Amino acid sequence: MKNTKINHVLLLLPLFLLGLILAGCSSSSTPSVPEKSNTTSQQSSSNDNGKATYPNKWTDGVPAKYKGYYGRMTNAYGEKTLAPMYFLDKSVSFGVGDATVLDSVQYKQVSDTDYVLKGIDNHYDSSRPTFYVKISTKVKNGVSYIGTYIMSDQAQAQGMSDNSASSFDKTKVLKDDGTYTIDWYKHYDSKAALLSAQKSPSSDTSSDTKSSSNKGSDDLKYTITSKDGKTYKSKYTIDQMRQKLDLPYSKTNDGNFDTVKNGYDGQIVENPTVHSGSSDETHAEGSKQLSGNYAVFYNKTYDGGNAMDHTLVNLETGAIEKDQA
Incomplete structure (x- = not known):
């Protein structure tokens, strides 16, 4: 009887081992699946510095x-x-x-x-x-x-x-x-x-046409009085404009004529029209419309003519515009 039980166990052992081998093969034949990336397509990416x-x-x-x-x-x-x-x-x-x-x-x-x-x-x-x-x-x-x-x-x-x-x-x-x-x-x-x-x-009152640099009157620390007696708020004084925007005053004489560079006589213009080089403008009338108040610096040779080149500086922003007369 004892020998019969031993023979029965020995008979089942190969079958048990075969089952373990088959189970291991089945497990190893299943490839591992990596996690799907959760990243999405974006307009910008970042470099190593995080920018x-x-x-x-x-x-x-x-x-x-x-x-x-x-x-x-x-x-x-x-x-x-x-x-x-x-x-x-x-x-x-x-x-x-x-x-x-x-x-x-x-x-x-x-x-x-x-x-x-x-x-x-x-x-x-x-x-x-x-x-x-x-x-x-x-x-x-x-x-x-x-x-x-x-x-x-x-x-x-x-x-x-x-x-x-x-x-x-x-x-x-x-x-x-x-x-x-x-x-x-x-x-x-x-x-x-x-x-x-x-x-x-x-x-239409909702158009936001102010430059983002105009943060209100707090930025306009100074006042400038024009030659007509009108007072304007300004981001810079006239002297600061000359320094920051490279507009030094000079007057020279070549023996015949005086030439003035970056002269300023107190002229302030509001919403001026300037010459831009367009073919449809005239000597008297420009074609480019500006918005705002501008201090006018002039360049002129006193040779009997009346033509002057102008540099206009926006009082609120300090931006430069050129006017070729």
Whole structure:
């Protein structure tokens, strides 16, 4: 009887061991499945320093979420005007009167709210140069705004309007710091809505057209009295403008004529129209409408003529505009 039980156990043992082997093979044949990544596609990524980075390639058109029609309140020829901006895939235009027009537009994102646009200037120059524009974006009370950086003639001369890498780099680092200011354009639901607002601009009171550098009267620490006896608030004194904006006064004589550089005689102009080089302007009347109060510095040679070149400085921001008489 005892031998029978031993024989029975010995008979079952091979079957038990076979079962263990088969179970082990089944387990090892099942591949391990890694955890699925929970990361999602984002507009920006981070580098090793934790700073946001953005694709270093040009994308055709304009940022899709901001595409559309915009406008900003300004003064033109003594009247309130709603200046339009068309922010579209194939063309971008902005400004009143002598507008900036860019074709074949591309863009790069350079921060969470800022972009650099690149396009062909098909308006001023028959050689069709490449032109760069930096824009900022914001949402206020549920409405989108686009801000364009206003660049002086000097900035453009430094390479903002050629097709070099340095032009992009210079445009990318522009800041609303008084040297450059931003004109904010409010989004409209359609072209028809923008055109309707243009017909009665006084009814549109929600356009945010102030530069972000204008934080109210607290920034305007000084007062300047014009030669007409009118007093204006100003970010800088006249002497500070000369120092900060490289406008030193000088007077020279070549034996025949006196020449004055950066003269100032107390002239302050409000919402002036200046010469921009457009073909549709005259000697007496410019074509580029500015908004705000400006101190006027003049360059003149006293040779019997009346032509003067002017440098205009915005009292609220310190931004420079040129006027070629």
